[in-house]
Amino acid sequence: MQGWHGLDDVPEDWGRSVVTIGVFDGVHRGHQQMVARAVDMAAKLGLPSVAITFDPHPDEVVRPGSHPPLLTDTRRRAELLMSLGVDAVCVMPFTVEFSRMSPDEFVQTTLVDRLHAAGVVVGENFRFGHKASGDLETLRTLGEKYDFVVEGVPLVSEGEAISSTRIRGRLAEGDVEAAAAELGRPHRVEGVVVRGHQRGRALGFPTANVESPQHTAIPADGVYAGYLRCTESPSRYEGELWPAAISVGTNPTFQNVARTVEAYALDRDDLDLYGMHVAVDFTTRLRDNLKFDSIEALIEQMHADVAEARRLTSG
Numbered sequence: 447m448q449g450w451h452g453l454d455d456v457p458e459d460w461g462r463s464v465v466t467i468g469v470f471d472g473v474h475r476g477h478q479q480m481v482a483r484a485v486d487m488a489a490k491l492g493l494p495s496v497a498i499t500f501d502p503h504p505d506e507v508v509r510p511g512s513h514p515p516l517l518t519d520t521r522r523r524a525e526l527l528m529s530l531g532v533d534a535v536c537v538m539p540f541t542v543e544f545s546r547m548s549p550d551e552f553v554q555t556t557l558v559d560r561l562h563a564a565g566v567v568v569g570e571n572f573r574f575g576h577k578a579s580g581d582l583e584t585l586r587t588l589g590e591k592y593d594f595v596v597e598g599v600p601l602v603s604e605g606e607a608i609s610s611t612r613i614r615g616r617l618a619e620g621d622v623e624a625a626a627a628e629l630g631r632p633h634r635v636e637g638v639v640v641r642g643h644q645r646g647r648a649l650g651f652p653t654a655n656v657e658s659p660q661h662t663a664i665p666a667d668g669v670y671a672g673y674l675r676c677t678e679s680p681s682r683y684e685g686e687l688w689p690a691a692i693s694v695g696t697n698p699t700f701q702n703v704a705r706t707v708e709a710y711a712l713d714r715d716d717l718d719l720y721g722m723h724v725a726v727d728f729t730t731r732l733r734d735n736l737k738f739d740s741i742e743a744l745i746e747q748m749h750a751d752v753a754e755a756r757r758l759t760s761g
């Protein structure tokens with residue numbers, strides 16, 4: 447398995463290959479199907495498969511100021527793509543210059559000259575080149591010119607096509623169950639554990655406050671059940687997975703200002719996660735995040751949340 451940052455990382459002696467192209471944010475079930483088609487075509491042709499993805503998200507470059515909340519960062523996207531069986535992931539730096547290439551230039555410089563594409567697999571609605579002027583038909587025509595076959599994969603549809611945009615909408619509504627169904631796994635928020643107001647322990651529920659990178663897709667404010675794991679490596683917690691009760695919001699009972707994502711690992715009070723990289727998986731929404739009249743009332747509700755989270759994550 448190989449991870450390349452830009453075309454300069456492609457080995458000099460790289461032969462012919464099957465290439466699939468997309469932003470792949472979330473690596474959702476539609477993406478998974480497409481990558482499976484590429485891996486399948488590569489196996490039939492006896493060639494390696496490559497997934498091309500872009501960083502930053504093309505929208506940020508094409509429409510400056512628009513930052514779609516990201517379902518996955520580049521590292522996680524590459525990791526998920528690799529897990530689907532591609533032999534290499536190539537992360538292309540998406541620049542203004544890159545965005546101005548004509549469809550023919552893009553195909554020639556990227557697919558033909560460096561990756562020697564024998565086959566190219568894209569979604570049916572794939573657009574590429576300056577001002578998104580190229581589509582599947584353009585790609586097919588260029589395939590004839592440069593000698594590669596093109597497969598357009600129909601979008602996986604449930605009512606509407608599964609898309610990163612639709613999943614972002616689910617998360618913004620707090621519907622983490624629907625997001626998980628479309629992603630094929632629970633949505634994950636990752637980041638480093640930072641200090642909070644040091645109240646959690648006193649309430650009986652120490653929570654790991656997760657500081658995620660800018661533009662991370664965070665589910666709507668609320669209380670959720672899910673899982674917390676430490677993804678720091680090496681660490682004394684490697685391989686452990688903790689069922690968790692998760693709070694997203696501004697802790698209205700305490701008039702906090704900043705929005706936090708915090709997770710309490712059920713039945714543990716002995717963890718020391720400060721400074722460590724962790725991942726929080728959201729499986730079920732329990733309720734809205736509320737302003738309680740007393741700390742006692744909040745604690746009572748947290749006990750109920752924890753009981754519910756335990757029920758949902760056991761077995």
Ligand SMILES: Cc1cc2nc3c(=O)[nH]c(=O)nc-3n(C[C@H](O)[C@H](O)[C@H](O)COP(=O)(O)O)c2cc1C
Binds near residue numbers: 642645691693735
């Ligand atoms: C399961 C759970 C449910 C929570 N629900 C609420 C809530 O409804 N309202 C609220 O103000 N804070 C809620 N919180 C957040 C707590 O207020 C917060 O964890 C506590 O103040 C500790 O903050 P600290 O980590 O900054 O010390 C909840 C936390 C957990 C773990």
Ligand SMILES: Nc1ncnc2c1ncn2[C@@H]1O[C@H](COP(=O)(O)OP(=O)(O)O)[C@@H](O)[C@H]1O
Binds near residue numbers: 717720
């Ligand atoms: N069960 C647990 N779940 C999450 N964090 C825990 C747990 N037990 C201990 N911790 C540790 O305690 C810290 C949270 O304690 P807390 O009193 O809420 O302080 P803070 O306000 O800094 O988050 C976490 O960052 C973690 O290092």
